[in-house]
Amino acid sequence: MTPYCELGREELLELKKELTQKYEDAKGKGLKLDMSRGKPSTDQLDMTMPMMDIFSSHCDMKDDQGVDTRNYGCLEGIYSARKLLGDMLGVDPEHVIVFGTASLNVMYDSISRAYTHGIMGSTPWCRLEKVKFLCPAPGYDRHFSITEHFGIEMINIPMTMEGPDMDLVEEYVKDPAVKGIWCVPMYTNPMGITYSEEVCRRMADLSPAAEDFRVYWDNAYCVHHLYEDKQDTLPEILGMCKANGxxxxxxxxxxxxxxxxxxxxxxxxxxxxxNLDWVKKSMTIQIISHDKINQLRHVRYFKNLDGIKEQMRKHANIMRPKFELVLETLERELGGLGIGTWTKPLGGYFISFDSMEGCAKAIYNKCKEAGVTLTTVGATYPYKKDPHDTNIRIAPSYPTLEELKITAELFTLCVKLASVEKLLETK
Amino acid sequence: MTPYCELGREELLELKKELTQKYEDAKGKGLKLDMSRGKPSTDQLDMTMPMMDIFSSHCDMKDDQGVDTRNYGCLEGIYSARKLLGDMLGVDPEHVIVFGTASLNVMYDSISRAYTHGIMGSTPWCRLEKVKFLCPAPGYDRHFSITEHFGIEMINIPMTMEGPDMDLVEEYVKDPAVKGIWCVPMYTNPMGITYSEEVCRRMADLSPAAEDFRVYWDNAYCVHHLYEDKQDTLPEILGMCKANGxxxxxxxxxxxxxxxxxxxxxxxxxxxxxNLDWVKKSMTIQIISHDKINQLRHVRYFKNLDGIKEQMRKHANIMRPKFELVLETLERELGGLGIGTWTKPLGGYFISFDSMEGCAKAIYNKCKEAGVTLTTVGATYPYKKDPHDTNIRIAPSYPTLEELKITAELFTLCVKLASVEKLLETK
Structure with missing residues (x-):
């Protein structure tokens, strides 16, 4: 393969003609595919259906401590659910509160609570002139949306293949206005990489100026491996922090x-x-108790951490071929062309693709025009602004393998075409 | 029956001796009963268990519009659930958003959102010097806890048997700092009365100075009748407001x-x-979607409003004897004594009891000492301060009939004893 940048103007024009023809053909197919969100596929959901058999009208609905899950009470969640999720995170159940369906909602509430009531006695953020957050980017768009919603100034922290640039993080936390950092530490959204031990060690030993600075550690993909024999590992952060006092x-x-x-x-x-005591002070005003029936349903279905791991092996069997298909297509179609780089995750829901500078939006638009919706370009950065217009989040989970084959090929075609057009601007 | 106030000092002392003996006997029984909260009883929960048979692993989990309830999406809730709850309230489904398990959480979020982001473009309450709320009292303690949590000044509005004192409400809303009023309009907590048509009419035609004033209409007991042939009715408030522009x-x-x-x-x-559009602006930041599986479970179980009504008849069959037992006991033991008045609700979860002035706390403590926990006295008022120390919320739903018999008798005994002691202070 000759890298595109080594091609002359005439060669690029020839290539453009050829690619444009292919692109027009693709557009003619009337595709309508969505790769924008990290949604599980129908196969994955079908696979989990036995969970719907867990309860019947004859079941005992008490948990193993005698709590009737059908009635009010038990603000922190049933103990067995706290243990199940605690085991998943490597954390003692005493340090876990189980909520409703959405960790996003728990994160939103954490920011909202800090804004209205502060954290453990500190000044509520709504009373401060300025609140800032560190945002490793590319990152999870919904994290950035929460901080933006509360008028919090977001500071881009470049991501390396080891995690956030910790030199910068250590520097920024000296500012007392910096109140937090958003982290997806494992199989991170969208890169799919996992923070190195060194990054975690430095994160757990930060010395922030603000007493209400918190690391918002969104461990969304902690058991979401694609392979049995190749798995990332992540240190347990609470224990690391505790060891540092x-x-x-x-x-x-x-x-x-x-x-x-x-x-x-x-x-x-x-x-x-x-921290949990502080959370409970608001929580007890907010709700009587979360859905304990669903908590018990999960406990009875998974039984323990091994049950969760077994479930994740089944998910992996569905996800793995999709990741491999996308990665093979990227390598086959784009390898050696010098017009894009991409991550090769061992888990999670995303592959992060970086185009040549200034091409991501064009690629997005070309895909869109041909019927394939990608995650909005820029969404992986604070304020939806990708400073170099390069990053595209690929979410291979939802389409079928057949759809994914078409999508991945169309995507690489659009990358080529947009890159040629970009190069022609200056040649 | 001779009213206690007509008894002389000697008679009261004699009575006290006799009541004290009975009370000591009761204490000796080692009771441990809880009448503090409006919790459904185990019978009621058992009666609803067929809901656990609604789904099995072979079910189609799509709603009637093709939404897969097992996956993300559908922020407003599935249409059929919006219709089910809309029908229950007499409101068009287009005007309904279905959330998670707890309306208390929806109310908390409504106040929190107004505090952080205002309402439909108005100034966020956290930026205002002073925010006030009208609190018809006695009322629901958790409403008052929310406003107190956000530092909102609460103004007591006396309740009549028709609802809140609307003369006062109409006067107070002229103050632009007054941003809302808490209402439980039907089978109200704790009185069990229902707002009259006249009260609703005036409520729907308020002319508040604040553009972000809202009536917080917590219709928690809208279908919670005790009788088939004797039922309160409540006008549909959204329609009434709309008719007034x-x-x-x-x-x-x-x-x-x-x-x-x-x-x-x-x-x-x-x-x-x-209003819903405003709510959705925050909601889309807060959560991807609420538990649609549980929404569909409810839709399939109840089918329609008739299904809900049928369910409520079964609840009533369990609740009615409990209310009647308490009311009969109150009448039998306290009728004509002039030491207490109480409501006789046709629905809901509570009976409101008013003792002689300055006796409620003493009654609560006596019950507690004998092993029966009542709702904390004062909880039905803002800042947990009952200005006259008279109101006690009786929650008959949770205990069994046998337990309730003991509890109701102990309660009346404590009322008598506390009243005698009170009268002796001045005779």
Whole structure:
């Protein structure tokens, strides 16, 4: 393969003609495919249906501590659910509160609570002139939407293949206006990489100026491996913080949305006792108790961490071929052309693609015009602004393999075409 | 019966001796009963268990519009659930958003959102010097806890047997700092009365100075009748407001917590399109979608409003004897004594008891000491301060009939004893 940048103007024009022809053919197919969100596929949801057999009208609905899950009470969630999710995170159940279906909602509430009531006695953020957040990017668009919604100034922190640039993070936290950092530490959204031990070690030993600075540790993909024999590992952050005498510095979030059912699972917050006590002060005003029937349903279905791991092996069997198909297509179609780089995740829901500078929007638009919706370009950055217009999040989970084959090929075609057009601007 | 106030000092002392003996006997029984909260009883929960048979692993989990309830999406809730709850409230489904399990959480979020982001473009309450709320009292303690949590000044509005004192309400809303009023309009907590048509008419025609004033209409007991032939009726408030060109003035809340399972039902907000659009602006940041599986479970179980009514008849068959037992005991033991008055609700979860002035706390403590926990005295008033120390909320739903008999008798004994002691202070 000759890298595109080594091609002359005439060769590029010839290539453009050829690619445009292929693109017009593709457009003619009337595709309508969506690769924009990390949604589980129908196959994955079907695979989880036995969970619907867990309860019948003759079941005992009490948990193993005698709590009737059908009635009010048990604000922190039933103990067995706290243990199940605690085991998943490597955290003691005493440090876990189980909420409703959505960890996103728990994160939103954490920011909202800090805004209205502060954190463990600190000044509510709504009373401060300026609140800032560190946003490793590319990152999860919904994190950035929450901080933007509360008028919090977001600071881009470049991501390396090891995690966020910790030199920068350590520098920025000296500013007392910096109140938090958003992290997806494992199989991160959208890169699919996992923070290195060194990054975690430095994260757990930050010395922020703000006493209400927290690491918002969204461990959404903690058991979402694609392979049995090749798996990333992540240190347990609460323990690391505690060892440094900084156990209050981290709030960890997770859910079973991509383990059981998307938007109908159970979610949790894991944190120090002092943090949980503070959360409960608002929580007791907010709600009587979350859905304990669904908590018990999950406990009875999964039984324990091994049950979750077994479930994730089945998910992996569905996800793995999709990731491999996309990665093979990218390599076959784009390898050696010098017009894009991409991550090769061992888990999670995304592949992160970086085009040549200034091409991502064009690629998005070309895909869109041909009937394939990608995640909006820029969404992976604060304020939806990708400074170099390069990043595209590929979400291979939802389409079928057949659809994905078409989509991946169309995507690489659009990358080529947009790159040629870009190069022609200056040649 | 001779009213206690007509008894002389000697008679009162004699009576006290006799009552004290009975009370000591009661204490010796080692009771441990809880009448503090409006919790459904185990019988009621058992009766609803067929809901657990609705789904099995072979079910089609799509709603009637083709939405896969197992996956993300459908922020407003599935249409059939919006219709089910809309029908229950007499509101068009277009004006209903279905949330998770707890209407309390929806109310909390409504206040929190107004505090952080304002309402439909108005100044966020956190930026205002002073925000006030009208609190018809006695009322629902958790409403008052929410406003207190946000530092909102609460103004007591006396309740009449027709609803809140509307003369006062109409006067107070002229103050632009007054941003809302808490209402439980039907079988109100704790009185069990229903707002009269006249009260509703005046409520729907308020002319508040604040553009962001809202009537927080917590229609928690809208279908919770005790009798087939004697039922309160409540006008539909959204329609009434709309007829006055004031459709944005009301936010109506409801849930199935006391229809299906407590804390594991589905909840909703009904409001004008402009209000719902405003809510959705935050909601789309907050969550991807609520538990649609549980929404579909409710739709398939109840089918329609008739299904809900049928369910409520079964609840009534369990609740009615409990209310009647308490009311008979009150009448038998306290009738004519002039030491207490109480409401005789046709629905809901509570009976409101008013003792002689300054006796409620003493009654509560005596019951507690004998092993019966009542709702904390004062809880039915803002800041937990009952200005006259008279109101006690009786929650007959949770205990069995046998337990209730003991409890009701102990309660009346404590009322008598506390009243005698009170009278002796001045005789």
């Amino acid at each position: 900084k156990e209050d510095m981290v709030l960890e979030f997770a859910s079973t949305s991509k383990i059981s059912f998307a938007g109908a699972g159970i979610s949790c917050l894991a944190a120090s006792k002092a | 004031k459709e944005d003035m009301v936010l109506e809340f409801a849930s199935t917590s006391k229809i299906s399972f407590a804390g594991a039902g589905i909840s909703c907000l009904a409001a004008s399109k402009a």
